[in-house]
Amino acid sequence: MRVLLAALLVTATLAGAPLGATAANGSGNEIVRTATLSLTPDQPGSVHAEVSYDLPDGLRSLSVTPDSTLTVVDAEGFRKDGNSYVWDGRTESPSLSVRVQVNRTYDGRHATDTRQGYSFVATPDWAIAPVPTMRTSWTWVGSGQVTLDRVAEIDGEGATGGEIAYLGPHETYTASAANQDLTLVVPEAATPAERPEAVLAALADASMRLQVGARDPSVFFVAAPTGVGWGPAGLEYGGSDVWVEADQRLDTPGDTWVHEYVHTRQAYEPTAATQWTIEATAVYASLLVDLEAGRIGFPAFHDTLAEGTNERYAGAVLSEPSTWDSALVPYRTGALTAANIDYGLRVGDRGSYADVLGYLNAYDGNVTQSVFLDAVAAAGDRSDRVAAERWTETTATPEMWSLAEHDRAFETLPARIAMSFPATAFRVTGPTRNVSTATPPTMVAGETFTATVDVANTGGEPGNYSVLLDGPNETVERATGTLGAGENATVTLTHTFTETGTFTLTAGYRTVDVTVLPPADPVVSNVSAAATNVTAGDNVTVAVTVSNPANRPANGSIPVTLDGTEVGAVTVALPPGASTTESVEVTVPTAGRHTVSAGGQSVTVEAMEPRRTAIGTPGFGVATALSALLALALSLAAAGRRR
Known part of the structure; x- marks a missing residue:
């Protein structure tokens, strides 16, 4: 009989992961899906993808459903079931051969304009394609979680960030800023209007200026060849991958390079009422970055935003998309509104629109109109909320400010x-472990948690900071201080947990949960005896192998029994993933078959009766000894009669 510790069904829509990324848990319980893309010169408009799966032990089922742009041309280890493909349960590395339809019109919520045309293109010589996605569900048996890890690779020349793939000859340029890696791929077929080094410098500058959270470890850009009928001038796809037409310049108001980079820093999900903020924020933020970097002057900044007052947008209510007569409303009226929210916050020395965006990025859930207005109020005060409410819920349109007003604000x-x-912000110390991790591990009472936070004041006035660790009912630890303009510090917060529960660490816009649970129960994986044939009354050494498959420390005392009666115990304390073997001396009192058990595992020991030894005179057998005794008795009797 097999004991099933857990049987869980997980359904997930594939999410992006950078090329070569590994699953966060590092436990070996990952489904690794590798999509290898290659050009198909004889089939322009599409590329080929070989999608293979490496499966962990304990996986019981796997089902994948390709999206409508994918055509499965061959399957190994999968059987077709309607629109899905189901693993046969036997093939160790099942795979699908897929044709990816690349040539498609605008796909995604982020684009720099509203032109109609292609969002992805495949030619005989090169392609800019989305890495294929498939809805995936699976079940498994065992402890812990089974996760999905995506890897994207190129067969031949090319590069990918995990969401967008470029296939074909190219040059790659890299830079880094604010703990972010920036990659720019320039295809051989492209003729860039700007030097790649200048583009990367502009992106690095934007990365440092935008203190709004949601900074991905890496961002991937492609300078797209022109002349193929692109729709937008640039497209952010999947959160951290972007293509921009190679002829786009940096000195145009709200340039496409920075505009699309801003989209990579928007991690929130809007509702219909706040959809306008996506493009409005990108337009305004890129204009302000270009102005502060000196690539455009104030007249260009002013005139671009002032387009939001054009009569053609007069009847639009930003929070009601059904009132928009033009798809440009978010880009024009929306950008002017975002700009005026920022201006009002700055005039009052209360904050900036960067604070609003930071709150939205940190919000857990869909950003509704109420959430947006609350973020404005949190960055400023009630007066800022009232102004934002008026500009977004009525047809009222704010005005553009002058150069003198700009200088003052x-x-x-x-x-x-x-x-x-x-990178390793969280440290856990305790009786069984001393580790540093990128995310807080599950902890147990008695362990000490230390968080390291990098704090910087990128503004022009002194400011206060606070790092808080909140329990279910109160703040249990805090670290506070003040930084002058341009100053930075490394702050640590330490707390030893004495009770279980969910605790929240808050550092600016960033929040992470710290879960504290009771220790896990250790699991006995094997029981063995040094000898399985012994003499009754002897001791036998029993080895008990104990492991901890949980994601937190385990401890406990495990009884060792002989035929159901406790005769000893092993006491262990193990970190996650560890195992140990402990020995116990067990006395086997009687002859026969005996069972030694611990934690559901057992071993059988056979005991024999002790061997008995006869007493006699050396050199004489039993019969000889009896004859001698009889002769002695007769001799004594005869002597008695003679007296």
């Missing part, structure tokens, strides 16, 4: 406290 930036977690 923007000359001295308010305090802008930015917080981030380094």
